[in-house]
Amino acid sequence: MKLGLGTVEFAAKSGKHATQVSLEEARRILTVAQKAGIELLDTAAQAGNSEEVLGECLPMGHDFKIVARTPNFGAEFAMAHQADQLEGALAQSLQRLKQDKAYALMIAVEDGLLSPYQGEKLFRRMESLKAQGLIEKIGVSVRDGSQLQAVLAVYNPDIVQVPLNVLDQRLLHSGQLSALKQKGVEIHARDIFLQGVLLDPTHLHPWFWPIRKLLEQYHDYLIREGLTPMEGALNFATSVAEVDYALVGVSSVAQLQEVTSAMDLGLRPVDFVPFACPDVKFIDPYQWNLYE
Numbered sequence: 061m062k063l064g065l066g067t068v069e070f071a072a073k074s075g076k077h078a079t080q081v082s083l084e085e086a087r088r089i090l091t092v093a094q095k096a097g098i099e100l101l102d103t104a105a106q107a108g109n110s111e112e113v114l115g116e117c118l119p120m121g122h123d124f125k126i127v128a129r130t131p132n133f134g135a136e137f138a139m140a141h142q143a144d145q146l147e148g149a150l151a152q153s154l155q156r157l158k159q160d161k162a163y164a165l166m167i168a169v170e171d172g173l174l175s176p177y178q179g180e181k182l183f184r185r186m187e188s189l190k191a192q193g194l195i196e197k198i199g200v201s202v203r204d205g206s207q208l209q210a211v212l213a214v215y216n217p218d219i220v221q222v223p224l225n226v227l228d229q230r231l232l233h234s235g236q237l238s239a240l241k242q243k244g245v246e247i248h249a250r251d252i253f254l255q256g257v258l259l260d261p262t263h264l265h266p267w268f269w270p271i272r273k274l275l276e277q278y279h280d281y282l283i284r285e286g287l288t289p290m291e292g293a294l295n296f297a298t299s300v301a302e303v304d305y306a307l308v309g310v311s312s313v314a315q316l317q318e319v320t321s322a323m324d325l326g327l328r329p330v331d332f333v334p335f336a337c338p339d340v341k342f343i344d345p346y347q348w349n350l351y352e
Contacts, residue, residue, distance in 0.1 A: 061298050063323060064100035064127075064248060065093050065316075066309035070117075071110035081311050086117040088313045090124075096320045100125045100305050102166075102248070103157070105149065106132055111156040118158065125163035127199065127219075127248075128153045130182070133172045142178060143185040150189060164219055165189060166199035169207045173200065174214070183215050197246070203346060205234050217245065224249040224303065226258055226278065226296045227271075228343040229336040237302040249306045252297045255345055259289045265350055271342050278335045285330055291322040296332045298323070 070086050081089070101124045104110045118124065131149045133142050150165060165186055173179045186198045199219035202208045208220065208231070220240055222231050228251065231237050240247055253259050257268060261279045264272060282292045297306040310316045341347045 061300070061303045062100070062305050063096075063098050063319070064102055064305035064307045065089075065098050066102045066104070066250075066307045067110050067114050068104040069110075069309050069311040070113040071104065081113070083113065083117060085312060086113055087119075089310060089316055090114075090117055090119060090122075092313050092316055092320075094119060094122060094124070096316075098320075099123065100127065100163070100248075100307075102127045102307050103129060103153070105129045105153050111153055115156050115158040126157060126159060127164045127166050128157070128162040128195070130165060130167040130186075132168075132170075142172065143181045146182055146185055147189060150194065154194070161193060162195050164197040164199045165195045166201055166219070166221060168201040169203065169211060174207075174210055179214070199248070201250075203344060204340075205231055205236050208236055208240075212243075219246040219248060221248040221250055221307075223251045223344070224297065224300065224306075225252050225254045225343075226293060226332050226335050227254055227274075227337040229333070230343075232300060232302075233336065237300065241302040246304045247302055249297055249300070249303045251345065252306050252308065253290070253293050254343065258293045261289070267348060267350055268342060271337055271339070274335065274337060281335070285328070287328075287330070288322070290318060291325060292330075292332075294319070294322045295325075295328055295330055299330070299332070 070081050101114070103114060103126060105128065128150055130146050154160065154162065167173055167182065167186065172182060189195050190198055197218035199221060200211050200215070200217040201221040202211060203223065208222070211217065224231065237247060261275055264275065268275070279289065282289060287295060297303060308319050310319065337343050
């Protein structure tokens with residue numbers, strides 16, 4: 061398994077306590093990432109100006125594999141025009157990124173992929189972009205096993221991006237990751253820190269209080285094993301042989317160095333099975349309500 065770098069944090073942030081990664085820091089992050097052997101960059105077209113920042117800061121002659129994303133299609137767009145919009149959005153992304161092509165184009169299942177007629181048009185257009193050499197691979201992002209099963213019943217993507225972490229072991233235990241790998245599909249794991257929930261046991265949002273005991277047991281286990289929360293999360297991701305890339309997001313060189321240092325420790329025989337959480341509302345960020 062290799063690390064991939066998410067770039068949502070490169071976007072300008074808004075809000076009282078939010079900060080923006082400076083261009084200088086973004087350049088340093090990418091330089092350190094390249095030296096550390098990180099080769100995949102997962103972009104975020106919907107996240108403000110992240111693509112522009114990335115395009116401005118990419119090192120000359122870099123060999124990063126860049127994953128672009130399709131738009132979030134809304135009801136305001138006529139169905140017949142969405143494939144054209146997808147192609148136009150890729151062209152704009154490549155222009156902002158200052159690239160001639162992308163390693164992959166990723167579409168989320170929620171963005172119409174399983175809609176009758178519409179989904180087929182979108183996927184066929186992605187195949188056309190691949191044939192033109194504008195992308196090397198077609199990627200599909202799924203939320204759970206049912207979406208994955210539905211996608212594979214209709215399409216043959218080159219890459220599938222899945223949620224995977226210590227609490228969310230659904231696709232691992234169902235055997236679906238193994239089945240994907242047998243098909244030769246490249247697997248990208250996201251949410252390996254569960255958006256920070258696994259990293260800070262002392263400041264849990266009330267939403268997660270019902271599973272506080274499970275999290276306390278997990279962190280007590282890490283202490284006994286001599287692992288930090290970040291090392292534990294990365295150790296789990298590393299232990300899943302089917303995963304090709306585990307995606308992490310950082311907003312500073314220091315954070316990236318913490319991640320790479322944890323990875324340098326290598327795989328240890330640690331049992332994470334007891335900490336899988338069966339309640340989806342705590343492991344699927346789409347179901348979280350953190351604003352009540």
